[in-house]
Amino acid sequence: MSREEDIYEEHVLDHYEDPFHRGDLPTATHAHEGDNPLCGDVIHVDLKIDDDGRVQEAWFDGEGCVISQASASMLMEKIEGLSLAEIKQFSADEMLQLFGPRLTPNRQKCCLLSWRVVQSALHAPVEGGQNDDRDGSSQFGGPSLKEES
Amino acid sequence: MTATQTTLLPVDTIRRDFPILTQKSASGMPLVYLDNAASTQHPQVVIDAISDCYRNYYSNVHRGIHTMSEASTHAYEKSRETVADFLNAASLREVIFTAGATAAINTVARSWGDANITSNDTILLTIAEHHANIVPWQQLAARVGCKIVFLPVADDGTISDDVVIAHLEKHRPKLFAFVAISNVLGTEFPVQRWTQLAHDAGAVVLVDAAQAAPHLPLDVQLWNADFVVFSGHKVCGPSGIGVLYGKESLLDAMPPFLGGGAMIHRVTTDGFEPAELPEKFEAGTPPITEAIGLAAAIKYVRAIGLEKIHAHEKQLVRRAAELLSEIEGVTMLGPLPEQRSGILSFVVQDVHAHDVSQWLDTRGIAVRAGHHCAMPLHKRFGVSATSRASFYFYNTIEEVDVFAVAVREVREKFARTGRKRTR
Numbered sequence: 001m002s003r004e005e006d007i008y009e010e011h012v013l014d015h016y017e018d019p020f021h022r023g024d025l026p027t028a029t030h031a032h033e034g035d036n037p038l039c040g041d042v043i044h045v046d047l048k049i050d051d052d053g054r055v056q057e058a059w060f061d062g063e064g065c066v067i068s069q070a071s072a073s074m075l076m077e078k079i080e081g082l083s084l085a086e087i088k089q090f091s092a093d094e095m096l097q098l099f100g101p102r103l104t105p106n107r108q109k110c111c112l113l114s115w116r117v118v119q120s121a122l123h124a125p126v127e128g129g130q131n132d133d134r135d136g137s138s139q140f141g142g143p144s145l146k147e148e149s
Numbered sequence: 150m151t152a153t154q155t156t157l158l159p160v161d162t163i164r165r166d167f168p169i170l171t172q173k174s175a176s177g178m179p180l181v182y183l184d185n186a187a188s189t190q191h192p193q194v195v196i197d198a199i200s201d202c203y204r205n206y207y208s209n210v211h212r213g214i215h216t217m218s219e220a221s222t223h224a225y226e227k228s229r230e231t232v233a234d235f236l237n238a239a240s241l242r243e244v245i246f247t248a249g250a251t252a253a254i255n256t257v258a259r260s261w262g263d264a265n266i267t268s269n270d271t272i273l274l275t276i277a278e279h280h281a282n283i284v285p286w287q288q289l290a291a292r293v294g295c296k297i298v299f300l301p302v303a304d305d306g307t308i309s310d311d312v313v314i315a316h317l318e319k320h321r322p323k324l325f326a327f328v329a330i331s332n333v334l335g336t337e338f339p340v341q342r343w344t345q346l347a348h349d350a351g352a353v354v355l356v357d358a359a360q361a362a363p364h365l366p367l368d369v370q371l372w373n374a375d376f377v378v379f380s381g382h383k384v385c386g387p388s389g390i391g392v393l394y395g396k397e398s399l400l401d402a403m404p405p406f407l408g409g410g411a412m413i414h415r416v417t418t419d420g421f422e423p424a425e426l427p428e429k430f431e432a433g434t435p436p437i438t439e440a441i442g443l444a445a446a447i448k449y450v451r452a453i454g455l456e457k458i459h460a461h462e463k464q465l466v467r468r469a470a471e472l473l474s475e476i477e478g479v480t481m482l483g484p485l486p487e488q489r490s491g492i493l494s495f496v497v498q499d500v501h502a503h504d505v506s507q508w509l510d511t512r513g514i515a516v517r518a519g520h521h522c523a524m525p526l527h528k529r530f531g532v533s534a535t536s537r538a539s540f541y542f543y544n545t546i547e548e549v550d551v552f553a554v555a556v557r558e559v560r561e562k563f564a565r566t567g568r569k570r571t572r
Binding site: 038066 | 519520534563565569
């Protein structure tokens, strides 16, 4: 089996088809949404952060490729119960490790979308309106799909 | 092989001219290269022409007195003759080497556009344009305040003459800039007819021939378009070079775009006098080996025959469309095979285009996934991304069959089976 096929290993497809906490969280204290206009991947994250600065609940919704959606599911599962400091320390490299299969630079971007949205959500308390970075104000600085420029 | 085997071209022989096509893909499978609308591969004669220049006579052009500069200049200008002949341009002065089709359109927008378009004017485009034929006009609109109107495309990927006529009459555009063949839909638009209609309505015409010049016989005098652009890397030539064809009277009246060396006749501390055509639009050291490589590519492609290439690709795309139509959940964009060049974009239900492309890659098949630099067109069809197979003369019917099998596998691979995450 080639490396590319490994990307779609069982663990990944399981998360894609049976995601952890996919949906809205009406009691969210923090929320953010981001997309990758080049792929059309969209991830919305709702977090409920308690007074001690710990994530009680993490939910996501969105659409896109297997990598973007499965990695979001894995990340929601991972960050529930973590403190803000722990999440802030959770690096992009650790996100790629959490996902598992090795990804080419272009697909790393899909995997890191939810990670980027979570990092922004920590600074985006819900105050009546939702936050949104689709205007491109906080574009991901990782490897890009140059071919699409 | 079956009766569907194309017999128009000796493809097995042709493929031996392309070193890259003999390689195995990263997955270990034979390479099936179906990303030709993005960029084509290079025959040995093109590689050799570039190599020969670098090894034996490379120097800057139009500058030195020494022997090698003369040799490079001669080869560079011979390349211009090859391109002029390829396009059937009336004069060598009408053939400008640019960095690509994108740079060519930008040159027209910045030079002709700034000098001729005002806030009272309208530019007519189609919704099927590549970003290269949208953004330069949006930038022009931001500078001068002109209006941009997009011709709608029908569900079948075509635009009727009636729609074109109605828009020309209603908006009276000063420029009608359109793609000869859509890089997503594969639709072959009637360039000659639309150009006539536009001229009758008083519009100047720019044709984006990036997907046309490599695939069918082209005659700019027959088209009668005012500007025609294409890129070298889509016709087996190098990247970094493209061509701006323009009618001499228009180019002559246009101010230079990029300023610098080579585009001047004389420079003083008070100002400059621009050079004559075509140097007026070729500031700086031009793409020398790229021009030489492009000329070799054009000669190679013409020797195979553009009419045969076109017919061969239509056979491949017809076969591909037939096979994909048999796969449940696969939707194809674009017109019937009669109006379609060798480009086939499709969507697999519930599977993202990147996953389609990634899976096909495991089968050695290279296709493009994404919006193909045509976001407005994707929006019009209500999809964020498609997968695209695009053919060239070196592709075979067998490759089309391998491709269709892999697309069928995608459905099975990503179908929902009630699997559960480990808890």
